[in-house]
Amino acid sequence: MSYKVIVDSCGELTEEMKRSGYYETASLSIDVDDHHIVDDETFDQKRFLALVAESPNSPKSSCPSPERYMEGYRCDAKRVYAVTLSAELSGSYNSAVLGKNLYHEEYGQKDIYVFNSRSASVGETLIARKIGECEEAGMAFDEVVRTVEDYIESQHTYFVLETLETLRKNGRLKGIKSLVASALNIKPVMGSTPQGTICQLGQARGMKKALEKMVEEVVRGVRHPEEKVLAISHCNCPDRARRVKEMLLEKISPRDVIVLDTAGISSMYAADGGIIVVV
Incomplete structure (x- = not known):
């Protein structure tokens, strides 16, 4: 496997992306009163919305740990990219960067790049898809990074x-x-x-x-x-x-x-x- 894209769970993956094997989700979690909900394939939207409607309190989220990202980078793929919720809205970006630093300290050098989406939800989806398009086009790692950063600049x-x-x-x-x-x-x-x-x-x-x-x-x-x-x-x-x-x-x-x-x-x-x- 030549590349892998880790998307934090604020970004939705299409069914095609899930089936491809190139994309992985790093789950955030949500707390609604005493209910702890992991934002993964077990997430039940209707139950979640009902819990929020019944609660007098605002739900709170927690980002993936640096260790979770580090383990995601620890794989057979030669090049790994992470796409996170805007760094201005969440700690997920900083956690992914720290996870990259931890990986390098623990396991040595590898091509890893963390993209700050400066967006959320399907904004992250489109960025992850763009990475895949660049990789499938045969671009070198640095060229993928430049092309995708330019794409993020143009996104609204x-x-x-x-x-x-x-x-x-x-x-x-x-x-x-x-x-x-x-x-x-x-x-x-x-x-x-x-x-x-x-x-x-x-x-x-x-x-x-x-x-x-x-x-x-x-x-x-x-x-x-x-x-x-x-x-x-x-x-x-x-x-x-x-x-x-x-x-x-x-x-x-x-x-x-x-x-x-x-x-x-x-x-x-x-x-x-x-x-x-x-x-």
């Missing part, structure tokens, strides 16, 4: 959620001062900054208009859409995701489209009914 993340409470309570909305009261049914349209933090792009009254506003932002921001893969993830709302896909395809023609249900960490932050778009 957008989202509309039914509630921003989990993000707010967990300190992920620092610097955003103008969020309006949810009692008015105003839904902010959010996005990522080049640094990997969260910003507000706009707002609209009601989810339907907010999604339309998000689509406008996606179309305005995308360059050369025919070269891009459009990725949509949703938390327990496939019909809503399908409508967003249809609205986008009426305006742009990407080379491929991926639609995935959110895994554990993405479900925690997106909350029931949330939609994330990355292109």
